[in-house]
Amino acid sequence: MYRKPGLDVIEAQRLCRDVCGALCCQGPQVLVLSADEAIAMRAHASRLEIELVLHARDDGGASLRFPDHEGDRCPMLDTRDACRIYDTRPTRCRAFPEGPRPGCVISSDEP
Numbered sequence: 001m002y003r004k005p006g007l008d009v010i011e012a013q014r015l016c017r018d019v020c021g022a023l024c025c026q027g028p029q030v031l032v033l034s035a036d037e038a039i040a041m042r043a044h045a046s047r048l049e050i051e052l053v054l055h056a057r058d059d060g061g062a063s064l065r066f067p068d069h070e071g072d073r074c075p076m077l078d079t080r081d082a083c084r085i086y087d088t089r090p091t092r093c094r095a096f097p098e099g100p101r102p103g104c105v106i107s108s109d110e111p
């Protein structure tokens, strides 16, 4: 994850939730999971009693399509726009953004 210089992880998490509204975690998007991440995601969903729809991929992983879930949101996103599994979120979620991206408040001041 790239963050603006001087921005710590806790504040970045707050900005994602309270200012951006967790735009990355909703909309017509697909989160690609490795095989291990798909297993972990199923376990999280079972523990949290969340309905989860995954689509198998040829590489053994799975695709999590947000539009398969209520509100076109990742099912791990709670009603306050916080990730319920933040500390163990998938690699793709950890990596984004890779650099400054306009419109992303934790990585850029550009609208």
Ligand code: SF4
Pocket (backbone or CB within 6 Å): 024, 025, 031, 074, 075, 076, 077, 082, 083, 084, 085, 086, 089, 090, 093
């Ligand atoms: S797992 Fe968490 S960080 Fe990743 S898309 Fe879902 S809510 Fe967002």
Ligand code: SF4
Pocket (backbone or CB within 6 Å): 015, 016, 017, 020, 021, 022, 023, 024, 025, 096, 097, 103, 104, 105, 106, 107
């Ligand atoms: S677009 Fe940027 S600020 Fe918004 S949720 Fe994604 S990483 Fe956070």
